[in-house]
Amino acid sequence: MEFGPIWRAMLRNKGGFLLIALQIAVTMTIMVNAIAIIQERSRNIARPSGLDEANTFTLVSVSIGEDMDNKSLIDEDLDLLRGMPGVLNATASNSMPLLQSGWSEGLTLEPGEGKSDSSSALYFADEHTADTFALNFVEGANFEPNQVEWRNHEVNDWPPFVIVSRALAEDLFPDETGSYVGKTFYIDDDNPVNIIGVVERMQAAWQGWSGLERSMLVPQRQDWNFTRYIVRTEPGYREELMPEIEDMLVKSNPDRIIQSVRSMDEVRKLAYLGDAAMIRILTFIVALLTVITGLGIVGLASFNVSRRTRQIGIRRALGATRPAIVRHFMVENLLVSVIGIGVGGILAVALNMFMVEAFALEPLAWYVIPAAMSVLLIVGQLAVAGPARKASNVTPAIATRSV
Amino acid sequence: MFTYYLKLGLLSIRANPALSSLMVAAVAIGIGACMTIVTVRHVMSDNPIAHKNDVLYHVQVDNWNPADPYQDPDLPPEQMAYIDAKALYDADRAFRQTTSYKTSRIIQPDGDDARPFTLDVRATTADFFPMFDVPFAYGAGWDRASDRNEERVAVLSWELNEQLYGGEDPVGQMLTVNGEPYRIAGVLDEWTPVPKFYDLNNNPYGAPEQLYLPFSLAVANNFNRSGNTSCWKPVEDGGPEAFLASECIWIQMWIELRDASEKQDYMRFLDAYVEEQKLLGRFPRPLNNRLHTPEEWLEYQEVVDDTVGILLSLAVLFLVVCLLNTIGLLLAKVMRRAKDISLRRALGASKSTLFAQYIIEAGMIGAAGGLLGIVMTWLGLRGIEQLFIEYDFIEHLVRMDWSMVLLAVALAVLSALAAALYPTWRACNITPASQLRIQ
Numbered sequence: 001m002e003f004g005p006i007w008r009a010m011l012r013n014k015g016g017f018l019l020i021a022l023q024i025a026v027t028m029t030i031m032v033n034a035i036a037i038i039q040e041r042s043r044n045i046a047r048p049s050g051l052d053e054a055n056t057f058t059l060v061s062v063s064i065g066e067d068m069d070n071k072s073l074i075d076e077d078l079d080l081l082r083g084m085p086g087v088l089n090a091t092a093s094n095s096m097p098l099l100q101s102g103w104s105e106g107l108t109l110e111p112g113e114g115k116s117d118s119s120s121a122l123y124f125a126d127e128h129t130a131d132t133f134a135l136n137f138v139e140g141a142n143f144e145p146n147q148v149e150w151r152n153h154e155v156n157d158w159p160p161f162v163i164v165s166r167a168l169a170e171d172l173f174p175d176e177t178g179s180y181v182g183k184t185f186y187i188d189d190d191n192p193v194n195i196i197g198v199v200e201r202m203q204a205a206w207q208g209w210s211g212l213e214r215s216m217l218v219p220q221r222q223d224w225n226f227t228r229y230i231v232r233t234e235p236g237y238r239e240e241l242m243p244e245i246e247d248m249l250v251k252s253n254p255d256r257i258i259q260s261v262r263s264m265d266e267v268r269k270l271a272y273l274g275d276a277a278m279i280r281i282l283t284f285i286v287a288l289l290t291v292i293t294g295l296g297i298v299g300l301a302s303f304n305v306s307r308r309t310r311q312i313g314i315r316r317a318l319g320a321t322r323p324a325i326v327r328h329f330m331v332e333n334l335l336v337s338v339i340g341i342g343v344g345g346i347l348a349v350a351l352n353m354f355m356v357e358a359f360a361l362e363p364l365a366w367y368v369i370p371a372a373m374s375v376l377l378i379v380g381q382l383a384v385a386g387p388a389r390k391a392s393n394v395t396p397a398i399a400t401r402s403v
Numbered sequence: 404m405f406t407y408y409l410k411l412g413l414l415s416i417r418a419n420p421a422l423s424s425l426m427v428a429a430v431a432i433g434i435g436a437c438m439t440i441v442t443v444r445h446v447m448s449d450n451p452i453a454h455k456n457d458v459l460y461h462v463q464v465d466n467w468n469p470a471d472p473y474q475d476p477d478l479p480p481e482q483m484a485y486i487d488a489k490a491l492y493d494a495d496r497a498f499r500q501t502t503s504y505k506t507s508r509i510i511q512p513d514g515d516d517a518r519p520f521t522l523d524v525r526a527t528t529a530d531f532f533p534m535f536d537v538p539f540a541y542g543a544g545w546d547r548a549s550d551r552n553e554e555r556v557a558v559l560s561w562e563l564n565e566q567l568y569g570g571e572d573p574v575g576q577m578l579t580v581n582g583e584p585y586r587i588a589g590v591l592d593e594w595t596p597v598p599k600f601y602d603l604n605n606n607p608y609g610a611p612e613q614l615y616l617p618f619s620l621a622v623a624n625n626f627n628r629s630g631n632t633s634c635w636k637p638v639e640d641g642g643p644e645a646f647l648a649s650e651c652i653w654i655q656m657w658i659e660l661r662d663a664s665e666k667q668d669y670m671r672f673l674d675a676y677v678e679e680q681k682l683l684g685r686f687p688r689p690l691n692n693r694l695h696t697p698e699e700w701l702e703y704q705e706v707v708d709d710t711v712g713i714l715l716s717l718a719v720l721f722l723v724v725c726l727l728n729t730i731g732l733l734l735a736k737v738m739r740r741a742k743d744i745s746l747r748r749a750l751g752a753s754k755s756t757l758f759a760q761y762i763i764e765a766g767m768i769g770a771a772g773g774l775l776g777i778v779m780t781w782l783g784l785r786g787i788e789q790l791f792i793e794y795d796f797i798e799h800l801v802r803m804d805w806s807m808v809l810l811a812v813a814l815a816v817l818s819a820l821a822a823a824l825y826p827t828w829r830a831c832n833i834t835p836a837s838q839l840r841i842q
Contacts, residue, residue: 023727030720115471188637277790296728303735359709
């Protein structure tokens with residue numbers, strides 16, 4: 001291959017080639033970092049909440065009168081919900097995974113006003129909650145109906161036992177290798193609680209929280225004029241049941257409002273709106289950038305071809321074959337691209353280090369760099385192919401013409 | 404001469420339509436990407452109460468856990484406990500002062516078949532309205548006497564008034580809130596501070612509350628707290644009274660002070676208050692009182708999401724790519740005209756004439772790119788609006804104002820000129836007659 005002569009020819013027009021190399025380098029910097037962020041956000045979105053999301057929905061009941069008997073209202077509502085054909089189970093709670101508003105508590109391993117050892121999202125629950133949330137017990141068992149009590153505003157009591165997510169158990173007792181069931185921790189400084197069950201996965205309400213996987217079920221029911229119901233239906237029945245159930249509850253008691261009827265898909269979509277938008281914006285940017293860089297290469301190569309028409313004609317007249325002319329431009333582009341992606345690799349890592357530092361992103365996966373390099377090499381070769389073919393069509397006779 | 408160069412520039416641009424449009428498009432797309440993010444950032448990091456920035460202060464006292472600061476490194480809580488909010492408000496040591504929190508209520512519209520609905524409510528005090536220059540369409544806010552007497556008075560947002568009374572003046576009428584009648588004192592004009600500076604704890608980029616009710620009434624009647632509540636110490640048994648006496652934080656307090664000496668006095672008063680409370684066994688942490696202006700408070704709370712910063716750095720690099728692209732193309736264009744240039748130089752054209760000619764040509768590409776860039780920015784903002792369509796406040800975050808339009812044009816022309824410098828310089832340095840040898 002004629003690397004030497006081509007390289008020396010390029011040095012005669014350093015500015016133009018340097019610009020293309022730089023453009024490829026910056027394109028690669030953006031591409032690599034955008035892909036790293038897209039990967040991180042996609043992983044976030046893919047985390048399962050633990051619920052049977054396809055068949056779950058939620059709605060809220062707000063009592064209008066201050067003197068409403070909320071306890072019997074909740075019991076009546078739950079009876080109606082659980083008795084509805086197509087409903088697998090239903091529960092009342094304060095919140096649910098990914099809802100973005102909820103209750104969290106700092107937890108300690110010793111009683112007293114100390115620094116928290118862990119923190120957790122908290123869902124008030126009854127014996128139906130685990131089934132409604134489709135939780136998978138890794139050890140221990142669900143609450144018995146007689147373990148569930150009402151929680152009122154006068155007293156801040158905590159029950160003696162809870163069900164925790166495995167992530168919470170591991171965070172509280174990092175050295176434990178055996179069973180978590182029976183272990184004790186403290187809530188609100190000095191209220192001891194025992195773990196009676198551990199579930200594989202149950203996310204907290206806030207998708208952006210570092211403790212997303214830490215949560216627990218507390219066997220209490222809130223006597224409160226604001227109640228959230230979570231309903232799990234048999235597969236395929238949710239869409240049909242949502243309006244029916246809303247209608248049924250509205251009619252069952254006029255002294256309250258039914259609002260915020262949302263499928264779990266909508267809850268998830270709202271929670272990850274920002275991440276999903278970021279992925280689409282960055283994908284768009286990367287695509288656009290590749291096109292612009294590709295077109296830039298096409299434009300410059302065309303210019304070079306038309307500027308060097310005479311030289312090409314002379315080479316052809318001196319015996320260069322058409323493939324040799326095509327090869328000249330392809331190799332030229334290859335050399336520029338290699339410089340570009342080389343510099344780009346360094347810039348990409350530098351920008352990634354800056355972003356990891358400034359915005360607490362995860363460092364990028366190593367394979368993104370060679371992948372981006374290959375893509376840019378291929379785009380460059382494709383972009384230059386057209387002008388190169390045009391160059392090879394220059395007839396040797398051009399050489400005899402004096403412009 | 405200028406118009407002649409404009410004409411020449413146009414001719415040259417038209418001679419290479421594909422290439423010229425590629426250059427214009429590259430500038431436009433680069434500007435569009437950059438300005439879309441800059442505009443969103445501009446809106447999100449705005450200080451909507453900038454004109455009162457030197458007199459308003461957010462108040463913080465540190466009643467937190469002695470073993471564990473509210474936030475590292477040793478920062479006081481962002482909100483206030485009721486005991487402190489009440490004591491500081493009752494002391495009445497500032498020119499104006501307001502304590503407020505977010506709650507929700509149920510409205511029963513008049514009419515038999517109208518269904519009740521819940522809405523977000525701000526429980527606040529009389530000074531809230533004059534302090535924050537809240538504009539009124541009808542009536543006015545309530546006075547301090549209404550706060551003292553826990554009167555049932557209400558101020559409606561513009562939107563709520565549209566919904567309930569079709570935009571007519573409802574002042575003096577009664578509104579049914581959770582079954583109780585409230586006298587309507589006033590209706591706000593359209594008021595959408597972005598970010599919602601007076602309460603950054605509960606979604607700074609959400610809509611302001613639609614109904615304003617007296618803080619004293621809300622506390623006395625135990626209205627729910629729908630914003631953030633944080634506690635480090637368990638609440639004693641005994642219902643709402645015990646909660647009010649607790650160290651739980653849930654209230655936002657702002658004061659207005661007219662000058663530096665008032666600020667000094669207030670700071671001294673605040674320190675004395677905390678020292679006094681320490682004697683009673685509260686405030687176990689070191690003295691850590693803070694007064695922040697709205698601007699400082701927005702910065703302290705870091706309301707602008709990191710995502711915007713990430714996108715901005717990528718968008719700036721994106722613009723750099725588009726400019727490198729344009730520089731390369733302009734350079735190629737100049738080099739192809741090397742013969743003309745060298746001929747013109749041989750015939751006596753000075754470097755500065757050539758410089759003027761090519762910079763004007765580049766400026767035209769820049770201006771076209773800038774104008775198209777504004778369209779691109781508008782499209783970019785619409786795209787972002789579509790991505791967040793489920794978030795109903797998004798329309799207030801993707802607004803373009805004139806300052807952004809001007810910035811877009813300026814950035815485009817500057818970019819194009821910067822892009823043109825190197826190619827033009829190369830053009831000017833083509834020696835006379837150097838290219839004419841073979842002719």
